[in-house]
Amino acid sequence: xxxxxxxxxxxxxxxxxxxxxxxxxxxxxxxxxxxxxxxxxxxxxxxxxxxxxxxxxxxxxxxxxxxxxxxxxxxxxxxxxxxxxxxxxxxxxxxxxxxxxxxxxxxxxxxxxxxxxxxxxxxxxxxxxxxxxxxxxxxxxxxxxxxxxxxxxxxxxxxxxxxxxxxxxxxxxxxxxxxxxxxxxxxxxxxxxxxxxxxxxxxxxxxxxxxxxxxxxxxxxxxxxxxxxxxxxxxxxxxxxxxxxxxxxxxxxxxxxxxxxxxxxxxxxxxxxxxxxxxxxxxxxxxxxxxxxxxxxxxxxxxxxxxxxxxxxxxxxxxxxxxxxxxxxxxxxxxxxxxxxxxxxxxxxxxxxxxxxxxxxxxxxxxxxxxxxxxxxxxxxxxxxxxxxxxxxxxxxxxxxxxxxxxxxxxxxxxxxxxxxxxxxxxxxxxxxxxxxxxxxxxxxxxxxxxxxxxxxxxxxxxxxxxxxxxxx
Ligand code: GLU
Numbered sequence: 262x263x264x265x266x267x268x269x270x271x272x273x274x275x276x277x278x279x280x281x282x283x284x285x286x287x288x289x290x291x292x293x294x295x296x297x298x299x300x301x302x303x304x305x306x307x308x309x310x311x312x313x314x315x316x317x318x319x320x321x322x323x324x325x326x327x328x329x330x331x332x333x334x335x336x337x338x339x340x341x342x343x344x345x346x347x348x349x350x351x352x353x354x355x356x357x358x359x360x361x362x363x364x365x366x367x368x369x370x371x372x373x374x375x376x377x378x379x380x381x382x383x384x385x386x387x388x389x390x391x392x393x394x395x396x397x398x399x400x401x402x403x404x405x406x407x408x409x410x411x412x413x414x415x416x417x418x419x420x421x422x423x424x425x426x427x428x429x430x431x432x433x434x435x436x437x438x439x440x441x442x443x444x445x446x447x448x449x450x451x452x453x454x455x456x457x458x459x460x461x462x463x464x465x466x467x468x469x470x471x472x473x474x475x476x477x478x479x480x481x482x483x484x485x486x487x488x489x490x491x492x493x494x495x496x497x498x499x500x501x502x503x504x505x506x507x508x509x510x511x512x513x514x515x516x517x518x519x520x521x522x523x524x525x526x527x528x529x530x531x532x533x534x535x536x537x538x539x540x541x542x543x544x545x546x547x548x549x550x551x552x553x554x555x556x557x558x559x560x561x562x563x564x565x566x567x568x569x570x571x572x573x574x575x576x577x578x579x580x581x582x583x584x585x586x587x588x589x590x591x592x593x594x595x596x597x598x599x600x601x602x603x604x605x606x607x608x609x610x611x612x613x614x615x616x617x618x619x620x621x622x623x624x625x626x627x628x629x630x631x632x633x634x635x636x637x638x639x640x641x642x643x644x645x646x647x648x649x650x651x652x653x654x655x656x657x658x659x660x661x662x663x664x665x666x667x668x669x670x671x672x673x674x675x676x677x678x679x680x681x682x683x684x685x686x687x688x689x690x691x692x693x694x695x696x697x698x699x700x701x702x703x704x705x706x707x708x709x710x711x712x713x714x715x716x717x718x719x720x721x722x723x724x725x726x727x728x729x730x731x732x733x734x
Contacts, residue, residue: 266298274316277510278323302331323511345443357480360402383432401439419489518624580614602635616709633703646700654697
């Protein structure tokens with residue numbers, strides 16, 4: 262029986278949860294779930310200047326919002342510094358690493374010489390075989406790995422295939438700095454080994470690191486985990502995704518009103534596919550997920566596609582849940598009037614949501630569409646809507662107001678029948694009457710069905726809003 266799968270997500274906590282990181286986490290999570298394994302979370306916080314607690318919190322929040330769970334407690338890489346040093350010393354004892362006493366000046370000179378000779382600037386191995394008794398006193402050495410001097414290092418990658426690195430291009434890189442702290446390259450290997458990671462799924466910007474990391478695994482005699490380096494996400498123009506393409510943080514997508522299941526579905530399709538399936542549940546993704554189906558080509562972020570998926574999930578969501586999401590979004594964005602309006606009109610808002618769902622691509626659009634419920638009188642009328650309020654249509658509204666007041670039943674069917682009868686009696690098309698009604702009742706030209714609107718806001722409010730327009734007109 263093969264070992265149970267252990268994947269990991271290893272973000273550096275220097276900002277928010279990047280959309281590319283979220284996709285990496287999603288793939289690690291889906292693979293772990295698909296195989297009945299585990300996904301661990303390691304916070305790569307060794308860069309003390311750039312790592313912040315706020316960033317750690319933002320990453321955990323972002324993962325939780327996306328519904329991506331990890332097994333066990335998050336592991337701090339920084340907290341494991343002693344273990345990293347221990348392994349560096351073990352490599353020293355095995356003769357697989359050595360102390361290097363080069364001064365910064367020597368290293369600069371080495372780099373410049375290499376450059377002048379047209380060679381890549383690499384460490385020349387001058388302390389590799391030197392007698393330790395040559396060590397200058399008073400200098401704290403770094404520890405360097407003894408990388409193979411010839412032959413090849415092959416990364417067997419599930420996405421990239423066999424990627425061959427010539428040993429001569431990899432120098433004896435530092436694993437422990439002179440202050441005793443580990444380098445990133447070394448810490449990652451020790452952690453992945455100790456955490457029992459069997460599969461490393463990460464961005465292909467780490468592919469050359471993989472070759473260096475394999476050198477450490479081999480020096481320790483450890484098994485190299487399976488690897489899958491996924492192409493980075495690009496913008497619609499084909500350039501690497503960056504700020505100028507739009508939001509990069511998962512946080513921002515939440516704030517803009519995307520549902521987590523929509524973003525999850527969207528991110529799944531960025532670099533992974535299952536036949537022609539575009540819309541699928543998380544359970545299906547987990548069931549279908551395989552490393553084989555990861556794409557080798559870069560994927561492009563397509564905002565229109567994300568919007569259309571979001572529209573799909575908005576239509577599918579329960580109104581009560583959407584209501585909560587709308588309230589949270591309004592609160593978070595400081596949209597105080599919307600926040601108060603939604604809170605004070607909870608039942609009406611929930612009753613209205615089925616009318617709004619087919620018309621919105623994002624939660625923010627849902628909020629905009631819900632504003633007619635709690636808009637304060639007299640309503641602000643948008644320009645396009647006010648163009649509909651001609652003297653002629655205001656006269657119709659005046660008559661309708663009287664008819665509505667006399668209706669004994671306030672239902673969609675009753676109002677609908679009454680407006681139709683009126684339109685017929687004056688020889689006007691229904692739209693001619695309904696559009697000005699919409700303008701008066703919502704201040705807009707687009708809204709849910711106008712008879713539904715009238716029932717939702719109630720008879721008194723409907724009559725009052727019409728009067729605001731007719732009395733002014
Ligand atoms: N901390 C690295 C990053 O955020 C990931 C390292 C890894 O996955 O090996 O890019």
